[in-house]
Amino acid sequence: MFATRNSIIYHLCRSTKTTTTLSPLLCSATALPQRQFTTVPERRLVRDTAYPFPLYYHLLPPTSTPTSTTTSIPKTTYALSFLPSFPQHTRQVVGYLSHSPSDSEGSDLQVKPNKFTENDAFNNVLHIIIQQNLADDPMVQSVLQQQLEGWTHIADYRNPAPYGRIPLPEDIFGSVQIVDGVIQPESYQRMPTHRIVSSLGLFQLSDHLHERLVHHLKSL
Template sequence: MLCLLRPTILRATPRLVRPFTSTSWLSQSMPETPLPSSKDPSHPHLFYHPNSTYVSLSFLPHPPAVYGSRTVLGYLPLGDATLDDFREEPKFRKVLNDAVKSGLEQGKATTVQFEAETRPVDGWIHITDERAIPPAGRIGETEDLIGSVYVQGGKIVADTYSPLPTYRLVTTNGVMQLPEGLDKHVIEVLEGIDKEERKQAAADLM
């Protein structure tokens, strides 16, 4: 019987993740019969999608349509795993940054907007991952700072958004949790990408 990933294991290790690299457990073939997906009870949006050798981490409830899907945050080997085993899906990072910027442009980032409106002077503010919210008046750890955006006259200047290269999708505090409003917007973007990938996968089979 296969031992599936225990969700709580993602918060139990003191080590940081390594960048995605080619590993033996990352097969490019998708299973004919996918194993059951599961929701992480400690995260508002995270799902685990296992196949015969590894687990895909995603904010969508169903398995990805293709290997290397842009909707997947990254991968863990099937069975007992720690944060050090996480491998980021390279394509996801661009999707995330583009979605955050479009969310700012469309006014979807409600908590970020509130911070901008209450800021007494113009300047840069950080968009911080909510898995580790710093005390009031403090700046979060660099691994938790998603990006920065300029505020002028209490309004977000969306085209100034700049993602920070030090941001990590997974840390000792868990998997990324976007600020309210941005989280739902990113999921909507991922749903759109998933539809495109499924349509293309179906066309490739014809």
């Protein structure tokens, strides 16, 4: 089932006088569920060469296909992962892509909202990694040259906002507070309206955060 999103009225915070009303990051890495995937000898691996980082599509056997109460099981389902090896844990799967060669869009695999099912276990890991590593991200540090106080956004690079403009809510991972020119990682607030897949494709982290995410996924 495609993820259901809550309606959020999000007030952007840009000064120390504004109090954040965003929901805190609730999950810890140790609380995430684990599930083993079943590998099959005839599984197929596809590399996405259009994405800026290595991205792989792992063909799932029928028993690993996510079930849905509203839609029938697609004929072909792929697990998206940043790892070339077949996923061993749910947290290593970005999400599930349904595909049918008879689609009017052609036979090519396309990551689009109407074909993609989010994986909450991965989403939680994603935001934990952002929170733990954003203070060392050169892209975040560059913000401190212009802003010494208040809140700043951690933007999704699939759709960069023009200079001086704020990204769309679906392109903001979350927000973090700056105090006396220092990032406060513990203040990181997850943006509920961020979309793992939008009409512009899969999310994109900065080079640093993506590297840390992949490093963590390999260690699972």
